[in-house]
Amino acid sequence: MDSKERVILHIDVNNAFLAFEAAFRLQHGATVDLRKIPSAVAGAQATRHGIILAKSLPAKQCGVKTGEAIWEAKQKCPNIAIIHPDYALYMCCHNALMELLKNFTDRMQIFSIDECFLDITNMELLGDPLKTANEIKEKIKKELGFTVSIGISSNKLLAKIGSDMKKPDAITTLYPSELPEKMWPLPVEDLYMVGNATAPKLHKMGIFTIGDLARCDIEWLKYKFKSWGILLWNYANGIEDSIVSGSGHSIIKGMGNSTTIHFDVEDKETAYLVLLSLVETVGMRLRYGGFCCRVVSVTIKKAEDLTSYSHQRKLAVPVDCTNAIFEECKKLFDRMWKGEPIRHLGVRVSDLTASDSIQLSFLEKNWEKQKKVDAVIDRIRMKYGPGSIVRSGFLRSGLAPLQGGLSEDVSFPVMTSIL
DNA sequence: TCTGGGGTCCTAGGACCC
DNA sequence: TCTGGGGTCCTAGGACCC
Numbered sequence: 001m002d003s004k005e006r007v008i009l010h011i012d013v014n015n016a017f018l019a020f021e022a023a024f025r026l027q028h029g030a031t032v033d034l035r036k037i038p039s040a041v042a043g044a045q046a047t048r049h050g051i052i053l054a055k056s057l058p059a060k061q062c063g064v065k066t067g068e069a070i071w072e073a074k075q076k077c078p079n080i081a082i083i084h085p086d087y088a089l090y091m092c093c094h095n096a097l098m099e100l101l102k103n104f105t106d107r108m109q110i111f112s113i114d115e116c117f118l119d120i121t122n123m124e125l126l127g128d129p130l131k132t133a134n135e136i137k138e139k140i141k142k143e144l145g146f147t148v149s150i151g152i153s154s155n156k157l158l159a160k161i162g163s164d165m166k167k168p169d170a171i172t173t174l175y176p177s178e179l180p181e182k183m184w185p186l187p188v189e190d191l192y193m194v195g196n197a198t199a200p201k202l203h204k205m206g207i208f209t210i211g212d213l214a215r216c217d218i219e220w221l222k223y224k225f226k227s228w229g230i231l232l233w234n235y236a237n238g239i240e241d242s243i244v245s246g247s248g249h250s251i252i253k254g255m256g257n258s259t260t261i262h263f264d265v266e267d268k269e270t271a272y273l274v275l276l277s278l279v280e281t282v283g284m285r286l287r288y289g290g291f292c293c294r295v296v297s298v299t300i301k302k303a304e305d306l307t308s309y310s311h312q313r314k315l316a317v318p319v320d321c322t323n324a325i326f327e328e329c330k331k332l333f334d335r336m337w338k339g340e341p342i343r344h345l346g347v348r349v350s351d352l353t354a355s356d357s358i359q360l361s362f363l364e365k366n367w368e369k370q371k372k373v374d375a376v377i378d379r380i381r382m383k384y385g386p387g388s389i390v391r392s393g394f395l396r397s398g399l400a401p402l403q404g405g406l407s408e409d410v411s412f413p414v415m416t417s418i419l
Numbered sequence: 420t421c422t423g424g425g426g427t428c429c430t431a432g433g434a435c436c437c
Numbered sequence: 438t439c440t441g442g443g444g445t446c447c448t449a450g451g452a453c454c455c
Binding site (some may be wrong): 016111112113114115192193194195196197198228295297309310311312313314 | 446447448449450451452453454455
């Protein structure tokens with residue numbers, strides 16, 4: 001039995017955040033299309049969130065790069081228009097896009113806020129895959145007002161690489177038979193999973209194109225990079241067979257919340273307050289999802305050199321109480337902090353279990369009373385908004401009492417090395 | 420006026436057990 | 438006069454993605 005070749009599409013919104021803004025503004029009477037002038041979506045400099053999140057083509061032509069600071073972008077492109085991000089709008093656009101795509105097939109995997117895989121195997125009734133892709137592309141442009149790039153292949157990896165090859169508003173096929181001609185001449189850093197650390201190492205080994213990597217001895221790569229080497233070799237040869245996993249099925253492994261504080265934190269009390277604001281949100285998300293966590297971790301990013309370090313601890317019993325998590329965070333923080341100025345703090349919980357299946361332990365502090373308090377606070381915030389109940393410690397602190405989004409916005413199955 | 424925030428997976432080393 | 442060796446769990450850090 002030979003299994004039939006699959007047909008996979010990868011759909012990728014071009015310059016997503018900027019395109020969402022542009023489309024929304026045009027629909028609401030704007031006369032200028034942000035995509036046609038030098039522009040970018042970037043956070044506020046005053047609160048030290050000023051990096052480029054998305055940019056227009058004219059800005060890109062000036063040399064503006066995603067991830068760089070606003071002042072750098074302005075040096076290259078003095079008249080660049082800066083727009084502050086509106087994540088609620090982006091989630092609306094995301095939802096609208098996914099709704100539209102659902103009409104083509106339910107074999108669909110949401111990959112990020114602006115990316116999606118469709119499995120259209122056995123849908124010949126729609127005609128040639130190119131025709132289907134074109135139909136999707138035009139429908140999105142007409143109904144949602146932004147353009148996408150689509151890659152077509154027989155697996156997710158190649159579809160994804162394909163969608164990246166021609167932009168914007170384009171369709172590219174990248175079937176295995178096309179690899180020598182289309183993919184192997186590309187620089188090795190264009191390969192999915194070859195990042196800033198791996199690329200220089202490969203270069204040192206004389207590997208500069210994806211083809212160089214594909215023709216490498218796999219044993220040598222294995223020796224050099226362990227399991228990573230095998231993955232790289234497979235990817236360079238277009239080998240990848242994960243399924244398009246239907247939306248919503250992926251199991252969440254952990255949740256985190258972190259923030260760059262708009263001033264350097266130099267005392268413990270302020271750090272505690274920031275940690276609490278982060279835990280408040282994580283705790284609510286945890287309870288909202290019906291989870292308890294067993295591992296709590298705290299990350300500190302130093303103001304001095306922007307490097308970070310973290311500590312974590314596994315608890316004897318899973319918890320979901322804001323205070324329980326906060327207590328642990330404080331202990332972790334005390335254990336690790338050496339007194340240097342802090343730019344950024346993060347809290348993360350993992351090793352999640354369903355909250356209805358946990359056992360009470362007589363050894364750990366009993367959090368039953370706290371659970372009830374959390375439940376009441378959650379209900380009030382759900383009904384009257386996150387700001388309706390605030391801990392008094394924040395009142396004159398100049399800090400936000402809750403940090404980070406309360407995401408009904410599904411956390412995405414996000415990128416793993418096994419696509 | 421320096422560089423965000425949300426994820427996943429892998430590895431190495433130490434503790435501890437048999 | 439010897440320090441083998443396998444296994445699991447835990448933690449810190451690094452790599453990658455959007």
